[in-house]
Amino acid sequence: MEKPREWLREKSIAKKVLSNANVVFEVIDGRIPFETRNSVVEQLAKERNKKLYIIINKADLIPKDFGKKVKKEIEKEFPAVLFSAKSNLGIKNLNKIIDELSKEKKIIKIGVLGYPNVGKSSVINKLKGRKVATTSPKPGMTRGEQLIKLAPNVFLIDTPGIITLEFQEDLALKGSWIPEKLEQPIETALKLIEKISNHNKNSLKELYNIDPSGEPLDILEKIGYSLNFLKKGGEVDLDRTSKKVLWDWIKGNLKAYWM
Template sequence: MTEKSGHWSRVVKVVEQADVVMEVLDARFPERTRHAGLESLAREKGKKVLLVMNKADLVKKEKLEESRNKLLKNWPCLCVSAKQHEGSNALWAEISRLTGDQECKVGVCGYPNTGKSSIINYMKGRKVAQTSIKAGFTKGEKLVKVSEKVYLIDSPGIIPYEERDQNELVLVGAKNPEQVSDPLGAAEYLMEFIAQENPKAFEEFYGVGIEGKDFERILEEIAYRKRRLRVGGNPDLDVISRMLIMDWQKGRLKL
């Protein structure tokens, strides 16, 4: 394991205590937010695994189903949107099916910013675990009763992206805009990823088309539209790059 021992020991503790390990993934890039070590550990311990693709409201239905069908080859998988309160009935039904409708503890695990606390909040029906877009915000495990028979073990955002470069960290929301040393490079990486998945995303949100334009021109047009300009009226590419990163991480640009 490349994870720091203190982080991983907490993951092991959660898995050992759980009857079902719920791995929360980001529906925009589920494979990037899966953790093979977590799934192997759950298998070794004889635990049931449920993959939950959160933020499903940010992905087109066809792409969502394509990703889900791939994941179903390994484990049961559901698509939900904790923010929009979508998919809760299917989630409850799957937990009941996996446990035979018996009393159980569900370990909620996953990478930072996938929405673990939001999943707990929307299953509970009110705010019980504080949420934030900041990575690693929840501190310490909590046992949360969400029904007469189901308890959720909240594991904080403790699976770090240690082996990934800055652009990958920006993409998955593990590095905040103010922490980025090369915002222009990170913005270019994001734009290439988004354009491949949904070329109309920039036009839908910013009103800026991308066909036939390089990424700097697109950024400049967004900067003019958003009035992010330097003294003299030129586009502030540093500011607009960080704004684009924030818009992505807050789910404003949809795939």
């Protein structure tokens, strides 16, 4: 399985942004917070002595008590903010941080970093109060870096999603890789189903109206039958079903979460 060719380019983007930024906002997916924390970004921030805040995004897709637990765990290392653009959660906290930063007598540049599709653009648009960054459920929609003014001396640096040296399959499980680009979407969907079955089995039942018991392959076939994704002869189209499951995960239709 091929590792993303872009990773060296994108690691250099992270290094460049961290050289230019005084502060880092690392955006993570609140459904899978520890899988979407980027160790490269965090390590580079520590090495360069940059202040780093972790924004736990998509908080509207997780229960409140789970969000609090995640925040408490992350705050053992870094300050954290629970955030949701949809429900306006965390915007006051982030504005307070920006107000504090604006009191400094120098130009402050905040690098906004994270995996593709964790919702960096939604965070940026909410802070700016209007759409200045591209939002899309399709991973990798931000092209190049943008400088966005928030206050007379405070700027955000918007960046493309940072992919580190990982397999396509691992990135797809984070919601950071387009299913159509996967070499083996069925294997990836089976791994996702296994994870969801271990943590939030009911989300499969709710979305696809199936009995979520059995092995991942049995569950995938049940989903295919439920969606009527059948080939000639009545056999389930596993490839098409797998891509649908992966897209439902990317779009937040599958209400699963874990630490």
